[in-house]
Amino acid sequence: MKRSTSEVIFLIFFFPLVIGFYLIYKYPLWFVDKPEDVVKYFYFFGKSTGFWYSTLYTGLVVSICGKVLLNGSTPYGKNKRKKISPYQSKKFKSILFSQLIFFYIIPYILPALTKGGSFFNDAYAPVNKNAYIYVYNGFTSIGGFLYIFAIVPVAVWFLGKRYCSWFCACGNLAEAIGVTKWGNQWVQKLTPRSKTSQKAESLQYLFLAAAVCFGVLIFLDTWKIFAAGSILESWRMAQDLVVDLLFGALIGVGAYPLFGTRIWCRFGCPLAGGMRLFGKFTKSRFKVIANESCKGLNLCTTQCPMGIDVASYAHKDKKPIMGSFGLNESPCIGCGGCIDICPVKGLEFKKILSDDLQIGAIEAQV
Numbered sequence: 001m002k003r004s005t006s007e008v009i010f011l012i013f014f015f016p017l018v019i020g021f022y023l024i025y026k027y028p029l030w031f032v033d034k035p036e037d038v039v040k041y042f043y044f045f046g047k048s049t050g051f052w053y054s055t056l057y058t059g060l061v062v063s064i065c066g067k068v069l070l071n072g073s074t075p076y077g078k079n080k081r082k083k084i085s086p087y088q089s090k091k092f093k094s095i096l097f098s099q100l101i102f103f104y105i106i107p108y109i110l111p112a113l114t115k116g117g118s119f120f121n122d123a124y125a126p127v128n129k130n131a132y133i134y135v136y137n138g139f140t141s142i143g144g145f146l147y148i149f150a151i152v153p154v155a156v157w158f159l160g161k162r163y164c165s166w167f168c169a170c171g172n173l174a175e176a177i178g179v180t181k182w183g184n185q186w187v188q189k190l191t192p193r194s195k196t197s198q199k200a201e202s203l204q205y206l207f208l209a210a211a212v213c214f215g216v217l218i219f220l221d222t223w224k225i226f227a228a229g230s231i232l233e234s235w236r237m238a239q240d241l242v243v244d245l246l247f248g249a250l251i252g253v254g255a256y257p258l259f260g261t262r263i264w265c266r267f268g269c270p271l272a273g274g275m276r277l278f279g280k281f282t283k284s285r286f287k288v289i290a291n292e293s294c295k296g297l298n299l300c301t302t303q304c305p306m307g308i309d310v311a312s313y314a315h316k317d318k319k320p321i322m323g324s325f326g327l328n329e330s331p332c333i334g335c336g337g338c339i340d341i342c343p344v345k346g347l348e349f350k351k352i353l354s355d356d357l358q359i360g361a362i363e364a365q366v
Ligand code: SF4
Pocket: 133, 163, 164, 165, 168, 169, 170, 171, 172, 264, 265, 266, 269, 270, 271, 272
């Protein structure tokens, strides 16, 4: 892919900044001796690196989504006169408000305002390297259990993995960057789409298995059935270093300009692995369906951040085949980019409460 001079200059600063920042953000004590020194050297205006990181992250997501919504034209493809679809409008509103409220105001603004004292006066606290996407939280509390093993699966059964394109904090950035000028080029031209890359998605199940084992260990330890502080400690260190820092943060965000926006979501995220497995075993109702309008233009495939060959379900030698796919066949996150970019409305989502007989008829023709 040919990059413009401004993009090259941006990347020269981007990679060292991302690496340097994440190391300091997640492991400040690698760089200074005492917690007080973290406050002295890495806090700005009395606020932690976590606060500033989330401010920048949320600012980016909110401004890109706000721009898309204010423009009122589709963020996919070159036809800027095409109006934004109701689906994309709802999706970008969901991203904007979920990021702002659940991942910024509630964790970073409200506690500081309600605890009293000066807003700009954070005490040192180690960065929380824990997140629900790591699945092991399903074993640490009743709320976590219900979230991971009840709420998310029910949503998957009805909606597929739209959690990833409408709500998740990691997906919010990926979705927003994916519709910027450079980000869309990265998605179109650099997302791995080979059969080998699709096979490599199984790696995600390894991360899921590791997360479940870790969760079981934590559970056993909590109930004093098997207390193994040293095993737990080493497992946590590996989880923090390999999964959270190396894959989730450095590769997850740093690889955007190299392999598109969804490397972590395709190959790493344990929650996505769980969602896909659940969708397969329970025959989730989620599907993307191709219809007879397809003209074989292949634009849909180029727009998919998850590397799915969407066009292969829509046409063969430019003749429509009216295929469909869901979580059985693909890691689709329901972002709707493939649907929006198609100029002839050759694709659509299966209606959530639609008649199964109709789908059966469509599949039988493939
Ligand atoms: S794959 Fe995981 S990290 Fe990515 S958007 Fe989905 S839940 Fe979030």
